[in-house]
Amino acid sequence: MKWDWEKFYDRAYNWVLTTGPRLIIAIALLLIGLWLIRVFIGWMRKGLERRNFNPSLRYFLLNLTAISLQIILILMATQIVGIQLTFLTAIIAGFSVAAGLALSGTLQNFVSGILILMLKPYRVGDNISTQGQEGKVTAIQMFYTTVLTYDNKTITIPNGQLSNNVVVNLSKEGNRRIDIDLKFSYGIDENEVKKVIEKTLQDAKDILSEPKVRIGITLLEADKYTLSVNAWTSAHGFIDSKIVLQEKILKDLREAGIKLPGT
Numbered sequence: 001m002k003w004d005w006e007k008f009y010d011r012a013y014n015w016v017l018t019t020g021p022r023l024i025i026a027i028a029l030l031l032i033g034l035w036l037i038r039v040f041i042g043w044m045r046k047g048l049e050r051r052n053f054n055p056s057l058r059y060f061l062l063n064l065t066a067i068s069l070q071i072i073l074i075l076m077a078t079q080i081v082g083i084q085l086t087f088l089t090a091i092i093a094g095f096s097v098a099a100g101l102a103l104s105g106t107l108q109n110f111v112s113g114i115l116i117l118m119l120k121p122y123r124v125g126d127n128i129s130t131q132g133q134e135g136k137v138t139a140i141q142m143f144y145t146t147v148l149t150y151d152n153k154t155i156t157i158p159n160g161q162l163s164n165n166v167v168v169n170l171s172k173e174g175n176r177r178i179d180i181d182l183k184f185s186y187g188i189d190e191n192e193v194k195k196v197i198e199k200t201l202q203d204a205k206d207i208l209s210e211p212k213v214r215i216g217i218t219l220l221e222a223d224k225y226t227l228s229v230n231a232w233t234s235a236h237g238f239i240d241s242k243i244v245l246q247e248k249i250l251k252d253l254r255e256a257g258i259k260l261p262g263t
Contacts, residue, residue: 115163135148180229190225198215208234
């Protein structure tokens with residue numbers, strides 16, 4: 001079979017005349033569009049850095065914006081050239097549905113991570129209590145939060161669980177209250193006990209002067225009463241401060257000759 005070169009040249013010539021200008025416009029659009037996207041992302045990055053935006057969330061937003069704009073740009077270029085995207089669109093839609101079903105839990109953690117970074121119920125360095133765990137937040141990632149417990153265990157908690165359950169931020173307010181309950185028989189004068197404890201609190205280094213401490217009887221029973229001590233200290237180092245205070249109160253009460261229950 002003899003190749004009809006004349007017919008081939010005619011078709012190629014017609015294709016160049018009809019498609020060539022659109023192809024040139026599409027290429028120009030891509031080049032200019034990619035340059036504009038790069039300029040816009042640079043401007044966006046500087047704006048987020050100026051506002052001290054969270055680094056993890058900043059990285060995500062920049063990449064999401066860049067990828068979204070690039071996809072839109074490519075779709076516009078293909079439309080100008082005349083490429084039909086109906087079949088490709090159907091494939092992408094089907095894949096998206098399947099991926100969404102397969103990764104529903106992961107996506108939930110991802111969205112929860114974004115909400116945590118934006119709403120800031122806790123930050124890196126805060127002490128929190130959640131999911132039966134208590135410790136210091138060492139990292140907030142897109143999918144999980146890392147907590148270092150007081151006994152030096154690293155706990156990794158999915159963000160989806162944190163956003164859908166109660167999280168107690170123990171250090172957000174800066175100070176925490178130490179609550180100590182002491183039981184005494186009715187033969188012991190509560191005023192003498194209060195004087196000893198007040199002196200102990202005045203000498204304690206980690207106890208704050210404001211809010212003021214409170215000492216009073218909170219429970220009366222048949223054979224004894226309960227004296228409660230409420231004192232404020234820094235949220236960071238709370239447990240250490242409570243241990244030291246309890247030991248000092250016990251020591252001072254013994255030195256004052258006040259008999260404790262069981263002694």
